[in-house]
Amino acid sequence: MGFSVTPLINRNNRKTKSGLHQIQVRVTINRKSKYYSLDQRINPKFWSGKPDKWVKESHPNSFEINRLIQDQVAAINSHIYRLKAFGHSIHLSSIDDFMRMTGNKQLFNDYIENYLRTEKFNNLNTIKKYKTFQKHLNSFNKEILFCDLCEDLFLRFVEFLKGKGHTGATVKKYFDAFKKITRKAVKQGHLDRDPFYLVDLGIKLSKPRRSYLETDEILQLKNCRLPLDRQDLEDTRNHWLFCFYAAFYYSDLKKLEWPDLVASDQGYFIRADRYKNNQSYLAPIYKFPHAIALVSEQKGKHSKFIFPSLISEPKYNGxxxxxxxAAGINKKLSNKMARHSAVQFWEAQGLETQFTAKIVGHTKESTTKSYYELSLREMGERVDKIDISSLGL
Structure with a gap:
């Protein structure tokens, strides 16, 4: 398979008002060509076309421009030879991918930046995961060469993440992103093989312990006195409580629209799709009079959203x-705890898991079960119903 990489100028023999023309590099593979422009323009009278001395010495910046052309030609040639050495097919599209990459083409960190800029993601949460992975990797080492990717580096990154307090499931989540980006780099010829092949990262997955509030703690939160001059805290409390009533996250509250509120013979439900994964849910908020009161207070404030102009999640958690x-609750109250508390509440009330799953928008009942944790009080109350006094044990 033949290929050539040739610098040229004014390939169409056009005239310009300034008399300057852009320098380009023509890449030809199997008689098909594509042109890549350098960020340099010169007058054709300074162009010699001779290899390594394309720009005549009479040009005041001939050395710098020739060096720029040499570097570009060498980089393209090197990439093509690397593709051939790794056994990859060579097409103009693979050169396109290489040429679109900005920054240092030898740095995996810069490759990640380009990957995030050009890749299409399904939802915002996936983008957030990849960007958080990028942030952690750059904090670990911001100058990782492609040739540095090996088992030793992976294991050190695992320990780095653990040192930041991340659990096995979170570490695995970041390495899922790491692996996917790396495999894309293999396909594009930046690596000769998958460096993760046969690597055991030793990540131990355990059931995450999700924090939640018991019913008495929720009442404690609802009824506690807040400073009279802190309407912001009053609003935040109501927003958290509504998230509990509807069994969703703050992000779902932000996108909640009036058409999502549907009436039934029993009362109002919320029927919508979750922000995180677009799974449908059906929340019976009519069971909570306070939830209905909160919705009534919002009428007339906005034509589209039920809770408009909400603050950012970090401020909300703060x-x-x-x-x-103020409520005397020693747990770390957060956005997610409202949803976790709702799952705990409905399961503790004895609602069948298939219904709880629909309320929270889970496609699998096993996912709902993983949220539920039997408390000592619930265990005691249930065991007390069993009379074994006559057994003589």
């Missing part, structure tokens, strides 16, 4: 800490 302190 205010929840203040509310927890």
């Amino acid at each position: 205010k929840l800490k203040e509310i927890a302190a």
